[in-house]
Amino acid sequence: MTMTPSLRKFALSVHIAVSVGWIGAVFAYIAIVVATPASQNARTVPAAWIALEPVMRYVLIPLAFASLLTGLVMAIGTRWGLFLHYWVIISFLLTIIATIVLLTQVESVSILASAAGMTPLRGPLWVYLLHPIGGLLVLLVVLALNVYKPECLTPYGWRKQHGRRRE
Numbered sequence: 001m002t003m004t005p006s007l008r009k010f011a012l013s014v015h016i017a018v019s020v021g022w023i024g025a026v027f028a029y030i031a032i033v034v035a036t037p038a039s040q041n042a043r044t045v046p047a048a049w050i051a052l053e054p055v056m057r058y059v060l061i062p063l064a065f066a067s068l069l070t071g072l073v074m075a076i077g078t079r080w081g082l083f084l085h086y087w088v089i090i091s092f093l094l095t096i097i098a099t100i101v102l103l104t105q106v107e108s109v110s111i112l113a114s115a116a117g118m119t120p121l122r123g124p125l126w127v128y129l130l131h132p133i134g135g136l137l138v139l140l141v142v143l144a145l146n147v148y149k150p151e152c153l154t155p156y157g158w159r160k161q162h163g164r165r166r167e
């Protein structure tokens with residue numbers, strides 16, 4: 001089930017746009033969390049916390065699912081396959097983990113947004129940065145894997161490539 005060259009280019013463009021866009025949105029999220037407590041403007045603080053929720057719900061989560069889905073299409077629809085190369089399997093697993101961790105954070109961001117301006121931040125700033133920075137590092141690892149594509153076949157990939165079959 002291999003895509004035609006023009007379809008592959010189109011699908012790859014969509015995959016890169018949503019996946020790298022996801023990384024860009026995480027940078028924006030981190031910037032809001034880091035810059036807001038330092039703001040001198042009393043209105044900026046609640047406004048910024050409120051902004052985090054739509055960024056999470058309507059940007060980060062849709063991009064995470066889009067990256068996962070288009071990544072699957074790229075794997076299944078090209079010679080790379082989903083289970084032939086370790087870099088594809090690791091990308092798939094890391095992206096699933098990053099998406100699950102993202103989903104677990106929706107509730108705490110909603111609480112932060114609804115309490116915006118009424119209560120000061122509980123705990124030190126780094127607590128709020130742990131998940132986005134951890135997630136960013138995971139996504140950068142996936143990005144590097146996808147660009148470098150280390151030539152390391154799985155046993156299944158090796159058998160397929162060398163035309164061998166188990167008796």
Ligand code: HEM
Pocket residue numbers: 008012015016019020022023067068070071072074075078080081088091092093095139142143146147
């Ligand atoms: C944050 C997550 C991801 C990022 C940032 C990302 C980024 C990229 C980039 C930049 C490329 C283009 C590389 C090149 O052409 O040299 C690419 C290609 C590719 N990605 Fe991803 N990706 C992500 C997730 C995934 C996932 C989850 C999968 C598999 C399930 C996947 C499978 C692939 C495959 C198979 C290609 C090669 C397509 C081809 O050359 O025909 N990616 N990815």
